[in-house]
Amino acid sequence: MYMNANTPRDAARAELAANYDLAPSLAAAKATSELYARVSRVIPEVDWARHAPYILAIQKLKAEKDAVILAHNYMTPEIFHGVGDVSGDSLQLAIAATRVSQQTIVQCGVHFMAETSKILNPAKTVLIPDSRAGCSLASSITAADIAKMRADYPGAEVVSYVNTTAAVKAASDICCTSSNALRIVDSRPGDTVIMTPDGYLAQNVAKESKKRIVYWEGACIVHEQFTPEEIRAFREDNPGIKIIAHPECPPDVIAEADFSGSTNGMINWVRKHRPEKVVMVTECSMSDNVASELPEVEFVRPCTICPHMKRISLEGILWALHSGTEEVLVEDALLDPARRAVERMIALG
Secondary structure: OOOOOOOOOOHHHHHHHHOOOOOOOHHHHHHHHHHHHOOOOOOOOHHHHHHHHHHHHHHHHHHHHHHEEEEEOOOHHHOOOOOOEEOOOOHHHHHHHOOOOOOEEEOOOOOOHHHHHHHHHHOOOEOOOOOOOOOHHHHHHHHHHHHHHHHHHOOOEEEEEOOHHHHHHHOOOOOOOOOOHHHHHHHOOEEEEEEEOOOHHHHHHHHHOOOEEEEEOOOOOOHHHHHHHHHHEEEEEEEEEEEEEOOOOOHHHHHOOOEEEHHHHHHHHHHHHHOOOOEOEEEEEHHHHOOOOOOOOOOOOOOOOOOOHHHHHHHHHHHHHHHHEEEEEOHHHHHHHHHHHHHHHHOOO
């Protein structure tokens, strides 16, 4: 939980404790037993008794404050299954943000995701439980960098990953996600396309596209850690295992995998094929979330953690709803051009 300078952490926790019964509770665990059934494979009962009071308080506040919680696939299970109203990858959450009726959106993900929700819903209140939840990709590039690449490649359109700031989206022609990057790139006019900021995603798309792709050399701090040697070791240690990887991984890692796709694409692959044993080469909380619904599949977990995603907690969500702090705002001058880039992506699927 993050508190601004006007609300120290201890003062915020004291205020929450004064307004909600947040002590570990078997009664609260029993009241949320249907939710616990979803996650019993990955969360011990003793931990659920600690989570349950927060979940009950959050559910009550959501109704009182006309709020909806959007939860990314990398959220921990108690958030993903316990309080999330809509879950999915970046594209799914971007689309969901345009369809929710609630006046307040609580974005359980990183800051650029909350900015995207605000871009698509400028009249709504968008909260993030911890504004320090950043992204190595989003911080790797600026609008000035986009301008430099345009100057180096005149006439080439700029396709920017949604993992970017509002300013970068506004400087781009269209956005993409890992699930639609190839389709977006192939839809652009001309022979050359500029892709930012994920260099590995661009290289992986280039292997399938007829376009000439020039790219910014940013990388995800989670996915860049994986190596082909590690993937081969998984196979040696687990005969018959299926390996599925996120396209933010280096190309030599993707070459070792049985399937590559977005977080949602990976989830759907496991749901469809139901392998006896699988490793999802991505942020490790996603394996916990999928394991909760597929007891017949054994998940081997590399457990590479995104420190930014892990800043989001039940305590932070409750504080955001209670206090209304950590509101995400986007400069007026950026709203229209950034929205245009995102909406073009959504229109192309």
